[in-house]
Amino acid sequence: MSRIITYREALREGLDEELARDPNVVLMGEEVAQYNGAYKVTEGLWQKWGDKRVVDTPISEAGFIGMGIGASMLGVRPVMELMFWSFHSVAFDQLVNNAACVRYMSGGLCHCPIVVRGPANGGTNVGATHSHIPEGLFAAFPGLKVCAPATPADAKGLIKAAIRDNDPVYVMENTLLYGTSGEVPDPADGDFVVPLGVAEIKREGSDLSIIAHGRSVIQSLAAAETLKAEHGINAEVLDLRSIRPLDQDAIIKTVMKTNRVLLVDESKPFGGVSAMVAMLIQEHAFDYLDAPIQRVCSIDAPAIYSPHIENEQLPNPRRIVEKVLAMG
Numbered sequence: 001m002s003r004i005i006t007y008r009e010a011l012r013e014g015l016d017e018e019l020a021r022d023p024n025v026v027l028m029g030e031e032v033a034q035y036n037g038a039y040k041v042t043e044g045l046w047q048k049w050g051d052k053r054v055v056d057t058p059i060s061e062a063g064f065i066g067m068g069i070g071a072s073m074l075g076v077r078p079v080m081e082l083m084f085w086s087f088h089s090v091a092f093d094q095l096v097n098n099a100a101c102v103r104y105m106s107g108g109l110c111h112c113p114i115v116v117r118g119p120a121n122g123g124t125n126v127g128a129t130h131s132h133i134p135e136g137l138f139a140a141f142p143g144l145k146v147c148a149p150a151t152p153a154d155a156k157g158l159i160k161a162a163i164r165d166n167d168p169v170y171v172m173e174n175t176l177l178y179g180t181s182g183e184v185p186d187p188a189d190g191d192f193v194v195p196l197g198v199a200e201i202k203r204e205g206s207d208l209s210i211i212a213h214g215r216s217v218i219q220s221l222a223a224a225e226t227l228k229a230e231h232g233i234n235a236e237v238l239d240l241r242s243i244r245p246l247d248q249d250a251i252i253k254t255v256m257k258t259n260r261v262l263l264v265d266e267s268k269p270f271g272g273v274s275a276m277v278a279m280l281i282q283e284h285a286f287d288y289l290d291a292p293i294q295r296v297c298s299i300d301a302p303a304i305y306s307p308h309i310e311n312e313q314l315p316n317p318r319r320i321v322e323k324v325l326a327m328g
Helices: 007-021 045-049 061-073 085-098 135-139 152-164 215-231 248-258 272-284 307-313 317-326
Strands: 002-006 025-029 054-056 077-081 115-119 145-147 169-173 181-185 200-203 208-212 235-239 242-244 261-265 294-297
Touching: 002 007, 002 152, 007 025, 007 045, 007 077, 007 152, 007 181, 025 061, 045 054, 061 077, 061 085, 077 152, 085 115, 085 135, 115 152, 135 145, 135 169, 135 242, 135 272, 145 152, 152 169, 152 181, 200 215, 200 248, 208 215, 208 248, 208 317, 215 235, 215 261, 215 317, 235 248, 248 261, 248 272, 261 272, 261 317, 272 294, 294 317
Parallel strands: 025 054, 025 077, 077 115, 115 169, 145 169, 208 235, 208 261, 261 294
Antiparallel strands: 002 181, 145 242, 200 235
């Protein structure tokens, strides 16, 4: 059976279940304990699990991410919250040069089972320095795993898979999704985990494939309904869910089915996830394409502060529909 809960509640439920399952799991970050988290994802967990399992940290990402990496090498499974993924830059050496490389540099003797999670999105009108979308950046480094859940069920399932993984996993959430609701399996029905590296068809279709991740999946689903209702176009929507490892088989399968593809990606068009997906299709499914691959990304500028303009900077259903119609 399933219940309707919010994205925020689903994340909290996943964290709570992993705290109960494994005594080595600890939550750390700015205001995650007594304040219940900046976005209330960790609400109630400090009261339930205490100071040793849910730990407030100073405002020093370089310090507490580095501490988490060291702890993970000694058997702890830290789940570190960044108030914004935009703050990754002050801990870049720890996130990339240390976490990503330690297993390789130690010849497999040391693992780094750390999870770093938090919001990675625009659309909240908090300016360019708080609106980065860095999943493509981190996916470019071997040794790191990256996922971006779009639904409450995937938020719960992916956070649980991330915590159990023996490599660093960076979970890119979206503040605009925290209050959205959806079906999530009941804990009474068993352990619910969404494996890393497995994409999912969120909407079956036959005329073209829209491939997206994170909130872009929600925008793509809305656009797909408009395309069907107003233009008779039946779009399939594939949610990547996991950016690295990337489900190449699912990508190629949907392209072979529909022969047309639109990539929707909230990050900027230069490089990034959609550029990688486009190259995979070019290499492995070119003969199945009836039209060139197209993309809808964020307009290539730092995040705009104005709410109305930022809404147009990001992928939205109108921009997606217009791009599909222009494909011919």
